[in-house]
Amino acid sequence: MPPSSPSLPRDPVERVNNVQNKPQENYNELCRPRLSCNTEVLRAVNCNVSRKASNESKETSACDKSESGTSTGTPGGDKGDDKTKTILLALAGALGVGGLLYYFMNDKSDTTTSTSPEIPKPNSADLPKHVPYLLIGGGTASFSAFRAIKSNDAKAKVLMITDENHKPYMRPPLSKELWYTAQKGEISNDYRFKQWTGAERSLYFEPEEFFIEPSKLSDSENGGIAVAQGFKVKKVDPTNRVITLSDGYEITYDQCLIATGCTPKNLPIFTEAPPGVREKVMVYRTPEDFEKLKKYLDNKKTVAIIGNGFLGSELSCSLANYNKSKTDSGRIYQIFQETANMSKILPDYLSKWTMEKVKAQGVCVVPGASLKSVQRDNSHLNLALTTGETIMADVVVVCVGCEANTEIANGSGLEVDQNLGGFVVNAELEARRNLFVAGDASCFYDPLLGRRRVEHHDHSVVSGRLAGENMVGKKKPYAHQSMFWSDLGPEIGYEGIGLIDSSLPTVGVFALATKTERQTDNLTESSKDETEQAKTTTPSQDVSDVKCKEEQADNYGRGVVFYLRDEKIVGILLWNIFNRIGLARTIIKENKKYEDLNEVAKLFEIHS
Numbered sequence: 001m002p003p004s005s006p007s008l009p010r011d012p013v014e015r016v017n018n019v020q021n022k023p024q025e026n027y028n029e030l031c032r033p034r035l036s037c038n039t040e041v042l043r044a045v046n047c048n049v050s051r052k053a054s055n056e057s058k059e060t061s062a063c064d065k066s067e068s069g070t071s072t073g074t075p076g077g078d079k080g081d082d083k084t085k086t087i088l089l090a091l092a093g094a095l096g097v098g099g100l101l102y103y104f105m106n107d108k109s110d111t112t113t114s115t116s117p118e119i120p121k122p123n124s125a126d127l128p129k130h131v132p133y134l135l136i137g138g139g140t141a142s143f144s145a146f147r148a149i150k151s152n153d154a155k156a157k158v159l160m161i162t163d164e165n166h167k168p169y170m171r172p173p174l175s176k177e178l179w180y181t182a183q184k185g186e187i188s189n190d191y192r193f194k195q196w197t198g199a200e201r202s203l204y205f206e207p208e209e210f211f212i213e214p215s216k217l218s219d220s221e222n223g224g225i226a227v228a229q230g231f232k233v234k235k236v237d238p239t240n241r242v243i244t245l246s247d248g249y250e251i252t253y254d255q256c257l258i259a260t261g262c263t264p265k266n267l268p269i270f271t272e273a274p275p276g277v278r279e280k281v282m283v284y285r286t287p288e289d290f291e292k293l294k295k296y297l298d299n300k301k302t303v304a305i306i307g308n309g310f311l312g313s314e315l316s317c318s319l320a321n322y323n324k325s326k327t328d329s330g331r332i333y334q335i336f337q338e339t340a341n342m343s344k345i346l347p348d349y350l351s352k353w354t355m356e357k358v359k360a361q362g363v364c365v366v367p368g369a370s371l372k373s374v375q376r377d378n379s380h381l382n383l384a385l386t387t388g389e390t391i392m393a394d395v396v397v398v399c400v401g402c403e404a405n406t407e408i409a410n411g412s413g414l415e416v417d418q419n420l421g422g423f424v425v426n427a428e429l430e431a432r433r434n435l436f437v438a439g440d441a442s443c444f445y446d447p448l449l450g451r452r453r454v455e456h457h458d459h460s461v462v463s464g465r466l467a468g469e470n471m472v473g474k475k476k477p478y479a480h481q482s483m484f485w486s487d488l489g490p491e492i493g494y495e496g497i498g499l500i501d502s503s504l505p506t507v508g509v510f511a512l513a514t515k516t517e518r519q520t521d522n523l524t525e526s527s528k529d530e531t532e533q534a535k536t537t538t539p540s541q542d543v544s545d546v547k548c549k550e551e552q553a554d555n556y557g558r559g560v561v562f563y564l565r566d567e568k569i570v571g572i573l574l575w576n577i578f579n580r581i582g583l584a585r586t587i588i589k590e591n592k593k594y595e596d597l598n599e600v601a602k603l604f605e606i607h608s
């Protein structure tokens with residue numbers, strides 16, 4: 001029997017707010033920045049994409065190998081650069097100016113300066129000696145905790161300490177919306193971007209004026225939040241409630257939160273490489289990384305993205321779409337070991353279908369390949385792959401996951417989970433009394449799915465909020481089943497909840513558009529006359545017949561995938577279906593077997 005249909009959130013904001021332990025005030029500004037498309041908006045976006053279709057074959061063919069077994073990057077883009085360099089190198093050689101030679105060999109023109117606002121050199125003596133609320137980390141979880149503290153303790157004095165030179169900001173648009181905004185013009189200092197709905201907002205949760213100076217926090221009558229930027233916390237002494245900064249400065253607290261997030265991993269093949277190689281390799285997490293990569297693209301550089309997770313796939317699509325606005329651009333490669341995009345979370349057939357969509361956006365996808373060696377020539381990196389191919393790239397972006405920032409545990413007596421990483425916390429997200437952990441850095445117990453660590457925006461918002469509430473004494477357990485979302489260009493958006501793992505048995509139910517209807521969809525923005533039929537794939541079914549064949553290319557445009565463990569639904573993926581995550585959460589919470597998953601799928605209105 002299907003569950004009774006719960007009342008669905010009326011709009012995206014309500015959907016994100018429709019979570020357990022919701023406090024009274026509005027969390028709009030922390031909500032999923034995408035604010036899901038309604039059908040009309042999505043179709044409108046799709047139409048724009050199809051209008052660009054005539055360029056796609058040209059862009060896809062840009063991935064063709066120019067020599068047998070060898071892919072070369074930026075065939076036209078770098079020629080001018082290289083010629084100039086050759087002349088200058090000859091000059092430098094003639095003059096015997098070794099330093100100049102080194103400069104050009106290392107292609108310093110590629111390096112970028114951050115556009116982050118100049119801030120005075122931090123001086124820890126300006127920081128208070130004692131604060132009632134101390135937040136370590138300046139990200140989403142930390143800012144969410146501040147909101148919760150403030151709404152429960154109106155005059156709270158909160159000090160946030162971050163080693164970044166930014167006020168609190170959100171990360172998801174860095175690999176998505178910001179690139180589409182950048183495509184249309186200049187990026188503003190506060191990184192304003194257009195959401196898919198057309199609404200505009202900044203990457204920053206609040207403007208500069210919202211915050212008070214750290215030196216004025218203690219005397220502030222109405223409290224508030226001060227951000228100590230550019231400071232690293234070295235350790236915490238939970239017994240005496242004192243933190244120590246890396247310069248030795250100590251601050252005592254009443255309540256403390258650790259929300260230190262995670263750091264992108266790199267690969268030994270790069271970290272152990274000579275400096276000339278290393279300077280062409282980057283990871284991606286901050287606005288500075290966005291600026292740096294954008295500059296590479298604007299200079300027609302070829303980018304090789306290594307990795308097949310959310311970030312690798314999202315970024316590949318965004319960069320390829322960004323390049324579409326240019327008459328001349330470098331290539332975007334995505335290299336990974338697996339057979340197709342997002343194969344760790346998507347069932348095989350959907351993963352292969354998705355890869356074709358990613359390719360159609362202009363990404364040169366190189367599946368089934370890992371790196372054998374890397375060498376630097378004049379200005380390029382030559383990436384030799386296990387497939388025998390060599391990719392020539394100007395820059396490599398390593399997107400191979402993230403490691404929880406737990407250095408603070410050393411010397412603080414805090415437990416780190418050996419398998420999952422992250423600070424081990426109890427049900428109230430407490431590591432020690434009066435010391436909480438939230439966001440990517442927390443390893444918490446999920447009563448339904450076991451001990452987990454989650455690296456997603458929604459988890460950081462809700463766990464940060466709960467930690468903040470517990471810091472003011474609410475003593476609430478964390479029982480929220482968090483969701484995530486990802487967008488692969490303007491055409492594919494998906495949301496997931498629970499265990500989304502392709503090694504589990506899955507059942508997918510999709511709405512199919514017929515050929516005629518697809519043409520209609522491509523030419524008009526109306527959905528009125530469209531009829532759809534459902535297609536179900538089950539774990540027992542041979543999925544080879546639903547592979548990405550030409551005539552089935554749009555089979556998986558919209559649907560729902562159930563992930564099963566012991567025949568119970570433990571995860572739900574909503575594929576181009578929005579505003580239904582509350583229903584998915586309810587179904588997972590029921591933790592039961594369903595005889596007919598088609599009936600459950602109907603609740604998601606995949607045909608509407």
Ligand SMILES: Cc1cc2nc3c(=O)[nH]c(=O)nc-3n(C[C@H](O)[C@H](O)[C@H](O)COP(=O)(O)OP(=O)(O)OC[C@H]3O[C@@H](n4cnc5c(N)ncnc54)[C@H](O)[C@@H]3O)c2cc1C
Pocket residue numbers: 136137138139140141142161162163164170171172173174175231232233234259260261262284285286311405408438439440441454455456457458460483484485486487
């Ligand atoms: C490019 C990108 C796109 C993403 N897109 C999505 C998406 O589409 N959907 C989704 O669900 N999730 C997405 N995520 C994941 C999501 O953004 C993270 O889960 C979220 O930012 C985690 O928040 P946090 O507060 O735990 O950590 P963070 O946002 O990383 O904040 C941690 C902060 O603590 C600071 N810090 C660390 N150690 C110290 C120390 N010792 N002292 C002082 N400061 C310290 C860090 O510098 C950082 O500022 C994306 C992430 C990235 C990088």
